[in-house]
Amino acid sequence: MHNSQDVAITGLSGAVVIVTGAGSGIGAATARRLGAAGAPVVLAGRRADPLREVAAGITAAGGQALCVPADLADPASPGRITQACLDRFGRIDGLVNNAAVIRHQPFGDWDTGCFDEHVATNIRAPFFLIQAALPALRESPIRSVVNVSSSSGTLRRAGQSVYGMTKSALDYLTQTLAGELAPLGVRVNGIAPGPIDTPIHATWADDLEEAYRWLGTQVPLGRIGAPGEVALWITLLLSPAAAFMTGAVIPLDGGQVIDRE
Numbered sequence: 437m438h439n440s441q442d443v444a445i446t447g448l449s450g451a452v453v454i455v456t457g458a459g460s461g462i463g464a465a466t467a468r469r470l471g472a473a474g475a476p477v478v479l480a481g482r483r484a485d486p487l488r489e490v491a492a493g494i495t496a497a498g499g500q501a502l503c504v505p506a507d508l509a510d511p512a513s514p515g516r517i518t519q520a521c522l523d524r525f526g527r528i529d530g531l532v533n534n535a536a537v538i539r540h541q542p543f544g545d546w547d548t549g550c551f552d553e554h555v556a557t558n559i560r561a562p563f564f565l566i567q568a569a570l571p572a573l574r575e576s577p578i579r580s581v582v583n584v585s586s587s588s589g590t591l592r593r594a595g596q597s598v599y600g601m602t603k604s605a606l607d608y609l610t611q612t613l614a615g616e617l618a619p620l621g622v623r624v625n626g627i628a629p630g631p632i633d634t635p636i637h638a639t640w641a642d643d644l645e646e647a648y649r650w651l652g653t654q655v656p657l658g659r660i661g662a663p664g665e666v667a668l669w670i671t672l673l674l675s676p677a678a679a680f681m682t683g684a685v686i687p688l689d690g691g692q693v694i695d696r697e
């Protein structure tokens with residue numbers, strides 16, 4: 437079985453990292469993992485209570501955390517989050533663009549409001565967060581961005597046209613910015629999870645039990661992943677251990693993408 441917590445990642449002590457969507461799922465696991473590695477963490481998300489809960493766990497374990505409740509669909513949020521980070525910690529060493537929304541519905545059911553929410557949250561926010569963080573990021577010895585994508589950006593799935601499109605676009609952004617920011621020493625990588633056991637599935641599936649059964653059938657390794665398994669790779673990509681890696685989008689999906697028809 438997986439033992440992601442047993443893998444030690446060093447070199448992030450004191451590195452200030454912004455994590456979006458840090459109140460639940462992969463973002464919460466990443467924030468906890470970073471906190472345990474000695475990195476002060478800035479937790480962003482819409483709902484304050486889950487952010488506070490994760491932050492309380494980090495500080496109780498001796499780490500540092502700052503909660504910034506923010507709706508990433510609001511164009512003002514990237515500037516507000518990075519400014520709050522700088523006001524508190526005076527630096528930005530890493531950024532994890534993890535927050536996203538997903539709706540699973542037939543092509544004909546999409547309206548412009550739902551379409552725009554996906555684009556604003558899944559694409560526009562990561563783009564402008566990187567832009568807002570860049571002046572501080574480029575001064576850091578770590579200089580690392582990780583974008584959380586999805587196997588849905590590669591797979592063809594009925595009902596996921598808009599979500600998949602935003603994740604494909606995020607992968608393009610990862611690769612193109614990796615090249616554009618390389619002269620500044622800023623690394624930009626992505627991680628593309630397959631099915632992971634998080635609250636996100638309740639937001640698109642009417643029948644959660646059936647959704648989990650179906651998701652399990654999509655994975656050659658025969659199980660869905662745990663948030664901590666993704667957090668491990670996000671932390672590794674942020675860390676100096678990945679100093680020669682940029683522009684990579686790593687599939688972390690139990691073989692889902694290689695097994696596609």
Ligand SMILES: NC(=O)c1ccc[n+]([C@@H]2O[C@H](COP(=O)([O-])OP(=O)(O)OC[C@H]3O[C@@H](n4cnc5c(N)ncnc54)[C@H](OP(=O)(O)O)[C@@H]3O)[C@@H](O)[C@H]2O)c1
Nearest residue numbers: 457460461462481482483507508535536586631632634636
């Ligand atoms: N779980 C999977 O199977 C899977 C597979 C592939 C990729 N992913 C990706 O993994 C990432 C994390 O998802 P997860 O699975 O961990 O699900 P999750 O627990 O639902 O996390 C999504 C987070 O995004 C935040 N969020 C959503 N809209 C936001 C907005 N407008 N402004 C600020 N924050 C917002 C949510 O917090 P609030 O609701 O409080 O704002 C939530 O904490 C996403 O990018 C997702 O696409 C997940």
